[in-house]
Amino acid sequence: MFVSGPSDTFVKRNPHTHPDFFAAEATGLHWLGEAGAPVVRVSGYGPTHIELERLIAAHPTQPAARRFGEALARMHNGGADGFGAPPVGSDGAPFPGRLFIGARPMSNSVHRTWGEFYAAGRVLPFLRIAVDAGTVTPTEAATVESACRRVAGGDFDDAEPPSRIHGDLWSGNVFWTEEGVVMIDPAAHGGHRETDLAMLALFGCPLLEDIVDGYETVHPLRAGWRDRIPLHQLHPLAVHAAGHGRPYGVALHTAAMALERI
Template sequence: MVVGHVPVRHAGAVSSGEFRKSRTGAHRDFFAAEAAGLRWLAEAGGPVVEVVDVGADHITLARLASAGPTQQHAREFGAALARMHGAGADRFGSAPAGFTGQMFIGNRPMPSTPTEHWGEFYAHQRVLAFVDDAVAAGNLSRADESDTREVCALIASGVFDDEAPPARIHGDLWNGNVVWTPDGVVLIDPAAHGGHRETDLAMLALFGCAALDAVIEGYQVVYPLRDRWPDRIPLHQLHPLAVHAAGHGPGYGVELGRAARKTLELTP
């Protein structure tokens, strides 16, 4: 996430084709969660960076070459993202298969209790889980907090639930985690879990992914999105905005309140 990632020491190339990140005193699950997420997404055909090695205080990844975005690579990325989502997860909030430790988004612990209904999961584990910290940090006004809690009660009631099964999502898909290479897009730094397809797409929109129209075009070739999905973007941006409001300034609290009010306007 754009300003939420934990500081790590980048050791550079371990070999000509590898890149190592390390952090002394890291939580025992910090790098393990990243590796588990990458491998889980890769199993679904996700265009993710290869994990070479992982330990308690480091992760070693394949080194990526950079290139500018192209329309063709954007469409291919969108199609691959749709297929990855379609691989699914056991339930909403499910962690990567086989991983039972603490999950993170950036440097923040992220709850992950599998739940049958998306709205209940999303409201409590992806938005409200970060609201108290945002209030304590002075980054969320009383009015914006009230609107956020009101919309979370609405979301938890199931009014925005649909028939879509849990998707296998990246979970932290801001543009900084979308690496454009000569061979196409490669994704890094996931907070992978069972969630809603539109959450990944909303985060791409929030942080300005390059060639986003082409990404969506490629996505819809594989999986046509539900009617009025752009109207629901503020709903799915509540999560990243809440995470940012928890520790990165009152501007994010203002945006969280604005997204909450836009979502309240969607009430059927």
């Protein structure tokens, strides 16, 4: 439920949500902003609401896209305490509650390697929900599970340290203003920086190539990152398959099959 606040703020309110939901959002925004990310300002929050800076939409521009890419790279470079680590609050302590992506709970367990974390904490839990919902067939699920065994086994691990990522950086959470991009609605955690870029590609973020160009001036991407986009889209596609219908189950299966070529 969305409710207008004073003229300079916007209130999201839901009396039925989990008591950690808005606190997780506020903590995630603080943590990302602490690393220099352009995030929406939080005016206050409680168990059933969060009050945010009111943003005025503007058209995307190439300079704004490049600045956003630069800021995104700096945010990733801010690091995290581990793969799957929760955001850290203003008190310096890791968020102790439940994390979310959209309205769905998300694991906050920390793992030794990225592949282990990504398979066990981000893809498989949502795959099981999707199978139960009938949006992924048992045959498709077997392909995804086979891909996850490779992921968990370290086939795609590299020397990248845990990055401080937004975690749900689809185009709808990239808000263009006259001052530049502002990020909203994070599912912040310690992950792989390529995941945020794959999210931007999933639903067609405007001026994505300019964003990438700006990003690489700060922290160049590892060779072959475009080939790994399907890998990093397994999580959001599994989440969408769990709650948004059969087409996402098909897309999840297609992404899993693409890993066979990597």
